[in-house]
Amino acid sequence: MFKIILQNKRPIAPFNEPARDLRIQNKPLWLLQRDVLAPFVSREFELPPGARLPKTREPCLVYRDNLFFDEFYIGEFIAQARKRSYPSRAAFSLKDAAFREHCLPLSISYSPAGDLYLADLWYYPNGPQPDAEPLVIDLLAREIGYYHVPTYMAVEKGDLVYQVPLRSLMAIDTWVHVFLADTVFGLFGRGARFEDRLNRDPLFKLKVLASALYEGRQLLECSAVVKTGRNCVIDPTAIIHGPTSIGDNVTIGAGAVIENCIIGSNVNISQGCQLMLSVVGDGTFLPFRASLFMTTIMDNSMVAQNTCLQMCVVGRNSFIGAGNTFTDFNLLSSPIKARDSYGELKNCNRPVLGGCVGHNCRIGAGFVIYPARMIESDVVLVATNERRVISKDIWFENSDHHWLKLDQRYPRLYPRPGEKVAESW
Numbered sequence: 001m002f003k004i005i006l007q008n009k010r011p012i013a014p015f016n017e018p019a020r021d022l023r024i025q026n027k028p029l030w031l032l033q034r035d036v037l038a039p040f041v042s043r044e045f046e047l048p049p050g051a052r053l054p055k056t057r058e059p060c061l062v063y064r065d066n067l068f069f070d071e072f073y074i075g076e077f078i079a080q081a082r083k084r085s086y087p088s089r090a091a092f093s094l095k096d097a098a099f100r101e102h103c104l105p106l107s108i109s110y111s112p113a114g115d116l117y118l119a120d121l122w123y124y125p126n127g128p129q130p131d132a133e134p135l136v137i138d139l140l141a142r143e144i145g146y147y148h149v150p151t152y153m154a155v156e157k158g159d160l161v162y163q164v165p166l167r168s169l170m171a172i173d174t175w176v177h178v179f180l181a182d183t184v185f186g187l188f189g190r191g192a193r194f195e196d197r198l199n200r201d202p203l204f205k206l207k208v209l210a211s212a213l214y215e216g217r218q219l220l221e222c223s224a225v226v227k228t229g230r231n232c233v234i235d236p237t238a239i240i241h242g243p244t245s246i247g248d249n250v251t252i253g254a255g256a257v258i259e260n261c262i263i264g265s266n267v268n269i270s271q272g273c274q275l276m277l278s279v280v281g282d283g284t285f286l287p288f289r290a291s292l293f294m295t296t297i298m299d300n301s302m303v304a305q306n307t308c309l310q311m312c313v314v315g316r317n318s319f320i321g322a323g324n325t326f327t328d329f330n331l332l333s334s335p336i337k338a339r340d341s342y343g344e345l346k347n348c349n350r351p352v353l354g355g356c357v358g359h360n361c362r363i364g365a366g367f368v369i370y371p372a373r374m375i376e377s378d379v380v381l382v383a384t385n386e387r388r389v390i391s392k393d394i395w396f397e398n399s400d401h402h403w404l405k406l407d408q409r410y411p412r413l414y415p416r417p418g419e420k421v422a423e424s425w
Helices: 029-037 071-082 097-103 175-200 202-215
Strands: 002-006 043-047 060-064 067-069 088-093 111-113 116-124 133-136 142-149 158-164 169-171 226-228 239-241 244-246 257-259 274-276 291-293 308-310 337-339 345-347
Touching (some): 029 067, 067 116, 071 116, 071 133, 088 097, 116 169, 158 175, 175 202, 239 244
Parallel strands (some): 002 043, 226 244, 239 257, 291 308
Antiparallel strands (some): 088 116, 142 158
16 A cells, blocks of 8 residues: 655644654654554655645555554554545544544644544545545543542542543644643553453453463563563662553663653663653653653653653653642633644643643753643753743743853754754854
8 A cells, every 4th residue: 555644844832843753652753653554555655735646546545744643543444444435534523532522622633524523644545536535433432530639629620531542543733732642542542452451352361360470470560561671670679560661771760660651762760750651752861759640751851850740741852950840730720721733822621731841941940830831942941039930831032041151052953933043053
């Protein structure tokens, strides 16, 4: 099958990079797409914006490169599309709770068509043709609780839930979608599929039980659910619960607690760190007592001691100093707003949500960051008496390196489209 990739060069704030270059599930999105589609396609072609589809008579899969999807959705979509004799286009119904609650808010990539929403994913049995028919694939969402809000914290009290899909398709239009793709559609989805397989596959359940008995470990700690790479050094007092995957050359210190995470290669997790439902990119360093909850950290970043990140996204090559706190809910009950692709503040449909740090940032110690605030790529923040609480988005123009007397200029590595950068930078 011939794969045609439609380029989407719209930058995602605060990273100032298109979605295809951002890491999802600890892989660049373009590589994740290629890996998922590898069993189905034999060759590919990238199409720049505005270009016409190539003429061919062979079966084609066409998609925009800001789409996150997994093998479970793609397998079902291609199987059902092949049963038809006419072109098909991926579509969603508002009855699908995962799409309605998580994919649609803040997004601009879906086209309304009656009571359906069309995604930029097509299957052509005989080459590109006009007028593809919608094909609705159920994401098989199930409700899973993740947070309890007591009465003294907010008016909207009670259990908060995610609509967790067993199949995933989502357009990455904002950093919030990166968070949802990694956490809700990724880690929560992996856990839900694991539980589903345990319930319907007795042989798999026996395999997990046998592994635990043979290794003398609890079920969630055995090698059937905790996958470890080569040359890893893991202290025996560390607690690791699956489903968790750990890359190569990883060091995990004494007393660390890790639960349902993706840990990349060449990662150092020091003593007393706590990681839950988080994605940690290659080359990341977490000194002692750093805490991540439902957080994504891209490659080669560092989060210093006693810093707590909840429901956050951190870009590559960034440093977050000691004792920083990223808050995740409004003390006075009000909708949390995040910026959409046009930079407008809109309700993100999330009652709790952390913040986002771009690429190549340097954040000093002791900050408090309000929910859903963004810190743009290449920003330096130094805590002062005048600024310790980040209540608004921080852009490059607000960076503290502009007034610091530095021996050399701080580099601007991720400018906005069309932004002129001085050559000395």
